[in-house]
Amino acid sequence: MVPYKPKILLPLIMVITALTVTADYVRPPPRKTLHFPWDPKPSSQPQQVHISLAGDKHIRVSWITTDSSSPSLVEYGTSPGKYSFKGHGDTTSYNYLFYSSGTIHHTIIGPLEHNTIYYYRCGGQGPELSFKTPPSEFPVTFAVAGDLGQTGWTKSTLDHIDLCEYDVHLLPGDLSYADYIQSRWDTFGELVQPLASAKPWMVTQGNHEKENIPFFKDGFEAYNSRWKMPYEESGSTSNLYYSFEVAGSHIIMLGSYTDYDENSDQYSWLKADLLTVDRKRTPWLLALFHVPWYNSNYAHQGEGDKMMEAMEPLLHAAGVDIVFAGHVHAYERSTRVYNGKSHPCGAVHVTIGDGGNKEGLAHKYKDPSPEWSVFREASFGHGELKIVNSTHAFWSWHRNDDDEPVRSDEIWITSLLSSGCDKKEAREILLSP
Template identity: 75%
Template structure:
């Protein structure tokens, strides 16, 4: 009887252990064999939002004489419209980039498929514009890199019926080796040429060489975002509207104190937000403020001290960050305490980088932290209407229908927080 009881307990314990999630092993950096193309062949094609009803198409050619022209239309092979844009290039030590083209097309109809061709030759691409009104779905993944796990993340995102991709920093992990920017562009082209990718910078985009190179030169040349359209003087911080959301992208590595240009721009941007037109207010930047992982502890504290009161007064609904190579979701929180008018903070720096996962957490788990796990994956945010949105996080080794974490979020507009804090926001915005 004792032996039988022992065996039964052992089986139960064994079943419990094996049922627990087992973190997968790292995957190697992807290899990109040399694939020679015509010098004028468009490469590394990606698109981004560029103001109301416009899209920026970016691509690279080896030929410096290639035109920065995009032909586009609603039917395959039939281009009723064309636009001409601008180009740039840069050198980095012994590396010289190709010709980097940026061409804005539009006005475009909402929620519509367009076919387009870059530079008058090469393959035809297909894009879909976001809807003008809710619902809208965002795919979210940060700290991507170029590993086997990156490929898995992109494959999972490709299964998601999303309208816009949001990336809170650390794109290519080129880390000074400029050819890695090119291979990253090749890797993401199938997705980034079809849906707008809205990105902000991380620490791996810095690439500073003292006395020789300022930071973010490669990033700024390759990933031009709508900073001018949003009144910003820097590609490192900007904002845009899409459907019923106003989304602000900030720079964790730009000055952000109350005397900085970024802070002044942020105040000006928030003063223009109309919550009747865009009831949802979201912010992305790289370094998380609410982080219970032992990795990068405290790195966001200074930015948090400077800007969180402004976010709170403005009733920011959701903050998305990367940097920590793990996933974590908070309650609505302000000043490190649960607050019904605070923002939900999500860390999603687990796209697939080569540095691996951040597996060690601070214990006990803080009261503001709801869910945390060190796994590679991506998030999906579906804003259903003016009052409700649904967030889900998907581990890479789970099938797409399996959600490792999900929850409904109620907008601060519908909770009364926006109206309650109007005077507080006005006072902050009017302060010189």
């Protein structure tokens, strides 16, 4: 495929970006937490359906029923109402203080054809749903939004994402903001089902998923039970970190709230996973985690420093192109950066913890901004990353503005592989004991 050469577009984009940075923007007022009326359903009816990637050509379908005897069955096919295939899975459940979850079903189906619409139903009944599998090659588009929650701004963000022609949703932590109130996990599942049942949602944990009670409850019980990701398929021993591949991209999901030092299982897994990356097959390498390493907002300042110290050399050695993080309730994009300063072979870091959380926006930034910070704004929104081919990707951030998505930041990004940054000597750190 002939690579894009956006020589004319780049100066124009730089001008647009510069104008956007300096323009005054009056933010709309905050919105309240959504309230969900009680909606009784048959005990065996599938609820909170969402899908995720589960290895090559496979999809994991997850849903909840209040009937423990309902089968973990997914019937599916390529024509409406005609289910040529079946998949059987397993169930789990959990108790949390006075709360008992429903029966949580996880069923892997496949092998599936790429870029194909499948029609399916869960548990042998319920409404017919459909999803489209990602393509096998470029172009591929990712929707990116973290720190979602369940507010009016969340609904606005989801509505705008629904208008996007994307293939996979990436979420760098803080999903439901249940914060120990387990029924809020259920309402979140209902809120996102229209999107999450139609396109794969790939998520990693944030601080609001911890929900640990010292000496009584370990953390991440609801998250791990409800949002099972392909950690086993990627050789990980924890649902808190894993990797997967989509259409020429290798994507690493890391855990900011589990051990990450050089003696940790996550660190060892990351080194091993990076060594499996074949840049001829997956020329783009992305990483996601919750706590940003490059952050000029006063909110959560310095919280990612220790993880950065331990893991940034690994990501740099492997040539990670783009890093997405959440946690800070605002948007910020860096230039290519490594070891605290601009670097031509570093990663572009994007903080996008502005999906619509209940805590509001983080308005205060350091002044002047660091030399590596290119664009920053405290507004709710989502991002779209379209990887066009092996050398070029187009990133845009869409601000929620009075219910209209406004493209507020955009840039073409050239892959490190095509920039001559794939140096063998840099990979020695991955091979070291």
